[in-house]
Amino acid sequence: MLKPVIGVLPLYDEEKESYWMLPGYMKGIEEAGGIPVMLPLTADKEVIGQLAEMYDGFLFTGGHDISPTLYGEDPLDVCGPLCLERDEMEKILFFRLLELNKPILGICRAIQLFNALLGGTLYQDLPTQLKTELKLVHKQSPPYHQPSHRVYIPKDNFLYQLIQEEDILVNSYHHQAIKNLSSQLTPQAEAEDGIIEAAAMTEKRFVLAVQWHPEFSYQKDAFNHRLFAALVKAAEKKIEFTAEKHTGSIKAAAELQP
Numbered sequence: 001m002l003k004p005v006i007g008v009l010p011l012y013d014e015e016k017e018s019y020w021m022l023p024g025y026m027k028g029i030e031e032a033g034g035i036p037v038m039l040p041l042t043a044d045k046e047v048i049g050q051l052a053e054m055y056d057g058f059l060f061t062g063g064h065d066i067s068p069t070l071y072g073e074d075p076l077d078v079c080g081p082l083c084l085e086r087d088e089m090e091k092i093l094f095f096r097l098l099e100l101n102k103p104i105l106g107i108c109r110a111i112q113l114f115n116a117l118l119g120g121t122l123y124q125d126l127p128t129q130l131k132t133e134l135k136l137v138h139k140q141s142p143p144y145h146q147p148s149h150r151v152y153i154p155k156d157n158f159l160y161q162l163i164q165e166e167d168i169l170v171n172s173y174h175h176q177a178i179k180n181l182s183s184q185l186t187p188q189a190e191a192e193d194g195i196i197e198a199a200a201m202t203e204k205r206f207v208l209a210v211q212w213h214p215e216f217s218y219q220k221d222a223f224n225h226r227l228f229a230a231l232v233k234a235a236e237k238k239i240e241f242t243a244e245k246h247t248g249s250i251k252a253a254a255e256l257q258p
Contacts, residue, residue: 004056004235006034009090009110010041011063012083024215025061025107031218032228034235043088052096057206057235060090062108062213065176068124070116078125080175091117098204103234105227106209108174111199114209118201120182126175126195134193138172144216148172151189151197151212159188159198159208162230163223170197170212177211206234 006029010019021038029036036059039051064083068075070091075082090113097104106114112122123129126138140148147169153160160166178196181187188208189198201207208231214224233239 004034004232005054006036006231006235007051007055007058008036008038009059009061009086009093010038011061012041012086014081014083022061022215024213024218025059028215028218028225028228029059029232032225032232034228034232041085041089043085043092045092048089048092049096052093052100052102055102057103057105057231058093058097059231060094060104060106060110060113060209062110062173062215064109065124066109066112066116066122068122070113071119071121073121073124076124078128080125087113098201098207101205103206103231104208105206105231107215108211108213111196111209111211112174112176112178114201114207115178115182115185115199118182118184120178120185121180123177123179126177129179130177130193130195132193136172136191136193136195138177138191138195139175140172144171144173144213145220146171147217149191151191153189153198157186157188158200158202163226165223168221168223171217172212174211205240206231 008025011021013020019041026036064086065080067082067084067087094117116122136149148171151168151170153166181196184201185199186202187196188200191197197211199209214227218224218228
C-alpha cells in the first residue's frame with residue numbers, strides 16, 4: 001500500500017533569498033508513516049491548484065507574522081517581520097484545499113493564518129496587547145522542545161479524542177495569537193490566560209491547527225506525535241471529523257501511538 005504524500009509549506013529566509021525547512025516538520029510526518037514534500041513558494045493560482053490536487057494532505061508551517069491587512073488592520077510598530085509571498089500563496093492554497101476537502105494540519109503561524117482568512121482577528125503582539133494579570137511565557141528561549149506553559153482541552157472535542165489528554169504541557173514560540181475567533185472555527189484548547197491554543201473546522205474532513213510547536217517535541221511527547229499521525233491517517237482517509245453540535249469526533253478508529 002502506498003504511503004500518503006504530505007505537502008509541506010516552505011519556510012523563507014529573506015536575507016539569503018532561500019527556502020528552508022526544519023527537520024522536525026519532515027521527520028514528524030515520516031515517523032507517522034507519511035512522505036513529506038516541501039512545496040515551492042508561488043502565488044501562481046494554476047500551480048497552486050495543481051499542487052492541491054497532487055498531495056493527500058498538507059502541513060502549514062510556522063514562521064513569519066501574519067499581515068494585519070488580512071484581518072482589516074494596519075500593522076503596528078510591534079508587529080514582527082511579514083512575508084507577503086507566504087500570505088498570498090497560503091491564502092490561495094488554503095481555500096482551494098477547503099474546496100477539495102483535503103486534510104490540513106497547521107502549526108503556530110498557521111492557526112493565526114486560518115483564523116484571519118476565515119474572518120477572525122489577531123493580537124499583533126501579546127506582550128503589549130493582551131490585558132491579563134497572568135503572564136505566561138508564550139515566546140520562550142531555547143531549547144524549544146522544553147514545555148513553556150499548560151494547555152487545557154475539553155473532553156467533548158476532537159483534539160481530546162486524538163490525544164486523550166485534558167491537561168498538557170506545551171512549548172511556545174509566538175507573540176501573535178487569536179484575538180477574536182472566526183465563527184467557522186471551533187476552539188479545541190486554551191491556555192490559562194485565555195489564549196486559544198488549538199482550533200478546528202469541524203464541518204471539514206480534517207482541518208486542525210495548534211499554536212504550539214510539535215515539530216520540536218514530537219519525539220518527547222506522545223500527544224505531539226499523535227498530531228502528525230492524525231494528519232497521516234486523515235490523508236489515508238482513516239479518520240475524519242463529523243459535524244455534530246460544533247464538535248469533532250473520530251468517525252473511524254485509528255492507531256495514533258508512537
